[in-house]
Amino acid sequence: MTSTQFYEPVQEELLIVEKKLSDLGDKVSSDAFQTLGELLGNVLEAPGKRTRPAITLLASKFHPHDNEYPHIMATAVELLHIATLIHDDTVDNSDTRRGRATISSTWGKDIAILLGDYVFATSATFVCDTNNVRVIKRFSETIMELSSGELAEILDAYKWDLGRIPYWKRIYNKTASLFCTSAESGAVLSGATESDVQSLKQYGYNVGMAFQVIDDILDFSGTAEEFGKPVGNDLLQGTLTLPSIMLIEKYKDENPIADLFDKGGAKYLERSIEMINNSSIIQDSYSVAQEFCDNAIKSVSHFPDSPYRESLINLASYLMERRT
């Protein structure tokens, strides 16, 4: 399966979203603020997977309606995602993203901070155009959750004995929250029943959690070439993820991660990666991700059969095949 397959039923609407994103860069340029428009255009046109807007659009298809709010909302969730990437790349000192130089590496941290703020605010302005206070409020809470997830990653760095609970909370905040909101808002704006809204929100939550768990697995099992980052990069940054937490659980008293975090040293990193790859940990982590995917599929299984339901199910299944 390719990722384009599950986009198919909303392909045309995704083009509307792309158009709204590129219009935004043009609008800012013509507002006598040319440099900012160009900066923004570079970011908006970088090819992304557009997974979150696809979810918003798909989630809006379970109740008949003829309003354009889901298009606006889909644009907003992608803009919010882009804003978080701009700030995350700034915090992480990343040089490239989606194959292009990051704003912070090209223009410096200061411009990246302010451009990120601008894109955050723009995303919120789009959401306001839906005129739906529930959706607008959920969106603001999501920005709070995204930033507190990223903050937790920094504040909890190099604490090797945290266990699973802070991990679930952190990955909900930094990843699943926006997937949740993408699905929930599409459903709310289509006028779906509250029970259907909750089902789609559950779908978004589970897909988001699976997405991040798989991301965390790939940090150990992928190759540096495939992933564009060194293997074990999370551990190198002091960030515990599911595979490393499993390693600590297995070898509480003699785990190399405690040594790595407390003393540093390449040999502890290598030993950690080796132990994770030579045990059942990767497989066990995939089982956890599979459980989230199964729950996602279960959340939408009671909807009548349609290309949209099929796409949501395919998207969840496709996640498990993700390798980059």
Added chain:
Amino acid sequence: MTSTQFYEPVQEELLIVEKKLSDLGDKVSSDAFQTLGELLGNVLEAPGKRTRPAITLLASKFHPHDNEYPHIMATAVELLHIATLIHDDTVDNSDTRRGRATISSTWGKDIAILLGDYVFATSATFVCDTNNVRVIKRFSETIMELSSGELAEILDAYKWDLGRIPYWKRIYNKTASLFCTSAESGAVLSGATESDVQSLKQYGYNVGMAFQVIDDILDFSGTAEEFGKPVGNDLLQGTLTLPSIMLIEKYKDENPIADLFDKGGAKYLERSIEMINNSSIIQDSYSVAQEFCDNAIKSVSHFPDSPYRESLINLASYLMERRT
């Protein structure tokens, strides 16, 4: 006159705002996110002048109502102001603010970026509690304007021939926009007529513009001790303000600012400061600020006499006496 005088008619309500601000730090701490709560508490409790929330509260007094939305809104505008300070201090590498060490100097730029995002989002969440889409949308646009004003300051740095138009636009974006929104939202949430809303919005605009012009004057005429920054700091950063634009207008072909921006050198800075202080420029700049203040007072002069109208007028007059 002291600043507390114009706060008097809303003094009790400002205490409610203070309480909401400090509760927020406590709430975040108790949400099992203690470090973030402590970080936030440090910022929220730093003694500020609370000018913007006072304007929101005062502007809500021209139409009888018994709702609490203006308190919520006043908290939101102060939170937004705090969020911009966190990011501005990060961009400017400032060590202290309101007499305390800045977040970025204590905790580093990365935490400051993310904590700023968190406070931005929190302010937006407060605004959502007003359930008023007009106010919510205006608030998001204000965040866009704030960040584009700060961006303009960086992107236009060291361009000495820009003239006044980009200056007015920049100070509207970075300062007057939030004053405008503070007044407008208080009026809207009180249920004022559209014509009264527009008058109060005009008040906010003019007070905000005057505030920034005076800030820019003080950068040249204050002493480093009074102001906590070196004299001529804006020029040093490559930022044109009204006094320096007036200097360039007076001496188009032989102005030291062109030399300072093109070649650098302390002697050009000293010469610029000297020429500004030994001419009518400071006085001329004060006249411009006075005009904004007069317009602000004119905007509210048709309202029936009340302690609230009196306070708004006093606040505008007090601005002209500002020395730090």
